[in-house]
Amino acid sequence: MIHLIQRGLMFGNLIHIESPALIERYNRALKHLTNHQTELSDFHIDISGFSPEIGDELGDPLYLNHAGVNRQFILLTTDQKSAPLLNAKFSTSREILKEFILKNQPQLFALTAKDAVAGELVNSVYSVDSPARLFDIRRIKIEADTTSGTVADAQALANDVDRFMSEEDAWFDDVLIANMVSKAKRTGDVTRNPIALDLMEFEQRNFWTAHFGGLYVMQGMDHPAVISSGDKDALGELPIKYVFDMDDRNQIAKFLEYNDLVEPIVKARGIDAAAILRQKMDFIVIDTAQESGIDLAGATRRDIRALARKHAQDLPEEFHGLADLLRWAEDGGAWPRITSDHPAYFYTLRSADHANRDLVNMLLAQLSPKDVRQLFICHKELFYQLYAAWHDTKKSYVADFLDREYQVDKAGAREALFGHDAEMEQPAPKRDGPWGVSAKKIAAVGPWGAVRGK
16 A cells, blocks of 8 residues: 555545644543543544554554444544545545534634544444444434533533523522632633534435445435445345345446436536546556556556557457447447446446435446546545555556546546536436436336346
8 A cells, every 4th residue: 555655645634643732632532532542652633533553553443433333533623624534434424524523613623722622423323233223323413522521511601601690599699609610710701702512413314334345325315225335135134125236237227317316427517528438448448457467667648548459359348338438429429328237337427416426426436446536536445445456567557647637636636527517407308328228118117127228
C-alpha cells in the first residue's frame, strides 16, 4: 500500500494531533469511552477520532467501534468534518458524523476550545450476530457531550434558571441558588451564551454494511431487496422477500431499473460520456495487460491505446461492449445491444439523481471492478482489498493515475463522473435499448423475473 500512502490516497486528509493539550483531552475522552489511554506523543485521527496508530498500539482496530455497531467518536476540532472515516462498517456513518458537525459547528467550536466532545451513534442493536439483526436498525441517534459533562450541566442549569424565574419562592431556595452558582462556574452564563447540541436522529433504511462479507440493504425502496457480496444462501432467512448476490446480474439490473435508480452514461446530461467510456476502456486494457505480464511502467494514455490495438483479440467482452457504445456515441454507429447478462452492462450505468445516489454508485462500482477510478471514488474498502492482490506494475500505474488526474481536482472529477444537472423537462418515456427490456415488459413479469433483453 506504500504507493497509495505516499500519494495521500490512503490515510489521506487525516488530522495530525501533536499538541500536548489536545493529546490530554483525547486521553480523557478515550478513558471516558473505552477505559483506555494512549502513550503516543503524536498521531492522526479521522472524522470519528479513530487513530490507526492508536489502533496498532492497543491491538484493536475497532477500539471506537466495538462489534462494528454503535460507533463512538471523539471530536477535538471541527476540522475533522473534512476527514475520511476509516474502517467503516456502515456506508451512512461518515455522512451522519459530518452532518452533525456542520449542524453544530459554532457550539462544537466553543466546546472543543476547552475539552473534547465524546459521543456515540446509537441504535437499538448492540450486536449484529446474524444478518437478520440488520433489519432491526431503523434510526440512528447521536449522543454527545464533553468529558466534563458541559452540555448536560448547561441543560440542567437552564432548567434551574427556568424554575428560579417561574417559582414564587425560588429567591428563598438556598439549595437551588447554590446549585445554579456551582453549575455556572463550569458552564458560564447559559442565558447569554446557550450551550446546547442538536442531537440529531437519522433514518437508516438503505445502506451498505461490511458485516457478513458486505451487504446492500435496500429496504426503503418501492421494491426492496438485499444484495450480498457473497453467497446469498449463506445469509439464512431474512425478513425481506428478495435477496440477490453478485451472480444475479439480471435480477439486480431489474431491481435498479424498477426503482428508477440508474441512468445510462451516454444519456446523462452535463458530462463528456465519450471521455468517460474511453477511460473505462483504458482501465480494462490495464487489467488485461497485468494478467498478461506486460510492463506498464511509465505508460501514457497513447501507450495504453496502442496496447489495445495490438492485443484487441485478447481483450475481454467488457472492452468490446464499451467500444461498440463509444462508436454509437461518437460516430453514429449501430445501436449496441448490451443486456444485463453482458459483462459490460454495469459499466454503462451511473446512479440517477436521488437520495441514495452514493449507495447506488457504490454498488455499480462493485459490479464493474475493472474501472478502478470509480472503484476508488465510490467503494474504497473494496478498492484497497483488490489493490493488495494486484501486480506491482498495475499498483504503480493506478496510484500514479489517481494522484495525477483525481487528487488534483477531486470535486471536478466527481462532478464530471456523477454530477447531475437540474431537470429542464419531463423525462422521455422509457424504451427498449441496450440496457434491457421495457418498463411495460417488466411490469408483466415482475421486477425480478428471468427475462433477458431480446
